[in-house]
Amino acid sequence: MDTNLIKLPRIYDSTGSLSIVEGGTTIPFEIKRVYYLYDLGSGSIRGSHAHRSLRQLFIAMSGSFEVTLHNGAEESRYTLNNPDLGLLVPEMTWRSVGNFSSGAVCCVLASDHYFEGDYIREFDEFLRLFN
Numbered sequence: 737m738d739t740n741l742i743k744l745p746r747i748y749d750s751t752g753s754l755s756i757v758e759g760g761t762t763i764p765f766e767i768k769r770v771y772y773l774y775d776l777g778s779g780s781i782r783g784s785h786a787h788r789s790l791r792q793l794f795i796a797m798s799g800s801f802e803v804t805l806h807n808g809a810e811e812s813r814y815t816l817n818n819p820d821l822g823l824l825v826p827e828m829t830w831r832s833v834g835n836f837s838s839g840a841v842c843c844v845l846a847s848d849h850y851f852e853g854d855y856i857r858e859f860d861e862f863l864r865l866f867n
């Protein structure tokens with residue numbers, strides 16, 4: 737499996753399923769913030785930025801969507817459509833998120849609090865930082 741994809745533990749029986757994310761155990765960072773995207777238009781594109789030091793885990797809590805990652809050298813595409821799968825997005829990774837299904841909920845677990853100064857919002861600047 738791609739190293740960015742993390743299969744989350746799932747405990748299930750006839751009544752339903754439960755998945756777990758533990759900071760520092762299931763994922764390689766402590767969780768300081770959780771946010772989620774919802775009410776998303778099918779044509780919406782979110783993200784389109786990178787973070788200098790923030791690390792994140794994306795989970796499709798409901799429905800599905802696509803995440804495109806660029807690590808400065810190459811691009812990778814992922815479809816998230818199961819709440820027991822997390823996509824690790826390391827620091828200095830450009831991401832865009834789109835192709836949301838109806839009712840999609842994109843949950844993001846983040847390694848730090850919100851800080852606008854950590855964002856790189858121009859793709860040219862992102863690429864320049866690798867040179």
Ligand code: TYD
Pocket residue numbers: 769771773781782783784850
């Ligand atoms: P942004 O991270 O650009 O959203 P996305 O990547 O989903 O397109 O954030 C959108 C707006 O929300 C922007 O004005 C910053 C604000 N915001 C906060 O105030 N706190 C947060 O924790 C996040 C993630 C965003």
